[in-house]
Amino acid sequence: MILAALALSVLAFIAVLRLSGTVTVAGNAAAVARDAAAAMRSPGLTDEEKEARSRRAAVTLFGAFLRIAAGSLAAIAASAAVVWAGAAAGFYRIEEAIAVATGWPFLVGASVAAVAAWIAADRLTRQKAERP
Numbered sequence: 001m002i003l004a005a006l007a008l009s010v011l012a013f014i015a016v017l018r019l020s021g022t023v024t025v026a027g028n029a030a031a032v033a034r035d036a037a038a039a040m041r042s043p044g045l046t047d048e049e050k051e052a053r054s055r056r057a058a059v060t061l062f063g064a065f066l067r068i069a070a071g072s073l074a075a076i077a078a079s080a081a082v083v084w085a086g087a088a089a090g091f092y093r094i095e096e097a098i099a100v101a102t103g104w105p106f107l108v109g110a111s112v113a114a115v116a117a118w119i120a121a122d123r124l125t126r127q128k129a130e131r132p
Contacts, residue, residue, distance in 0.1 A: 006083065012081075013076070020074055022071030029068070033061060036054055040053075083101075
C-alpha cells in the first residue's frame with residue numbers, strides 16, 4: 001500500500017506542475033534570461049538601453065520566480081497530501097512511508113517512472129494539439 005501511495009504522490013506532483021503551467025513559466029524565464037544576456041553583449045545598444053532591458057528582465061524574472069515557487073510548493077503539497085491521507089486512513093504509518101520513500105530503490109524507480117510519465121504526458125498533449 002505504501003508503494004501505491006508513493007506512486008500516486010509522484011503522479012500528483014507531476015500533474016500539479018503540468019496543470020499549473022510551472023514548466024512553461026520556467027521555459028519562458030530561461031528565454032528572458034538569454035535575451036537579457038544577449039542584450040548586455042550587444043555592441044549596438046547604448047549603456048542606457050542595456051540597463052533598461054536588464055531592469056525589465058529582472059522584474060520579469062522575479063515574477064517568474066514567484067510563479068515557479070508557488071507552482072512547486074503546490075506540487076509538493078499535493079504530493080504530501082496523498083501520502084498523509086494514506087497514513088491518516090490507517091493504511092500505513094508515516095514513518096514507514098518516509099523510510100520507503102528515502103530508500104534508493106524507490107528513488108531510482110520513481111525517477112525513471114516520473115520521466116516516463118512526463119514524456120507520455122508530453123506526447124498525449126502534442127497529439128491532442130495536432131488533431132483538427
